[in-house]
Amino acid sequence: MYAVIKTGGKQYKVAAGEKIKVEQIAADVGQEIVIDQVLAVGDGAALTVGTPLVSGASVKATVVAHGRHDKVRIFKMRRRKHYQKHGGHRQHYTELEISAVNG
Known part of the structure; x- marks a missing residue:
């Protein structure tokens, strides 16, 4: 059994x-946290798609760790104008272990 959830503005198949x-x-x-924004639930060939959410469906997960992703380098340049700008960004994340999908 799998589910498509929405968290943090993104969708994940879990x-x-x-x-x-x-x-x-x-x-x-x-x-342990419960994610109730479930967009779809699938079990083999059967698929239930919500409009926009599947009512009564939820996903239970356990928080494993918090951390930061690798740095993304940002470099802006205008040629022949002596303009160069450096920057970077590291996004915070939470690692979850999915324990159950309730459809």
């Missing part, structure tokens, strides 16, 4: 036992 990295969630390490 199944029980998987680990995913999502946008940072305000939860402690080891805490």
Whole structure:
């Protein structure tokens, strides 16, 4: 059984036992959270699609860790104008372990 969830403005296809990295969630390490924004639930050939959410469906997950992704380098330049600008960004993430998909 799998589900398509929405968190942090993105969509993820998850199944029980998987680990995913999502946008940072305000939860402690080891805490169990319930994600109720489920867009679709699939079980074999059967697929239930919500309008926009599947009513009664939820996904239980445990917070494994918090961290930061690798740095993204930003370099802006205008040729022949002596303009160069350097920057960077590191996005925070929360690693979740999916424990159950309730459809």
